[in-house]
Amino acid sequence: MPNDELSDEYDFSQxxxxxxxxxxxRYQQGTNLVLLDSDVARAFPTQESVNEALRLLIQLAERLRE
Structure with missing residues (x-):
């Protein structure tokens, strides 16, 4: 690509x-990033809303196993 600004090689010493x-x-603590599909992101726009929904799903699944 003629407009590509990336070089084939970099000299990291410079x-x-x-x-x-x-x-x-932070990596060793288990940081986990997940890319949500756009429809899911609209329904759960914050980290808190995603975690709350997943915790509810976990609770429901545990009750069904009982």
Whole structure:
């Protein structure tokens, strides 16, 4: 692509300001990102609403198993 700004190769030794392992602790804690389909995102627009709905679903599933 002629307008592509990405190089085939980068010399990371010339980059400054990077911190190795900056997010490793957060990663090890189990951070989980999920991409919602647009219809689901409209119904559950916040992190709290998604978690509340999933917790309710878990409770319902547990009651059905009893």
């Amino acid at each position: 980059l400054s300001g990077g911190v190795r392992g900056k997010y490793v602790e």
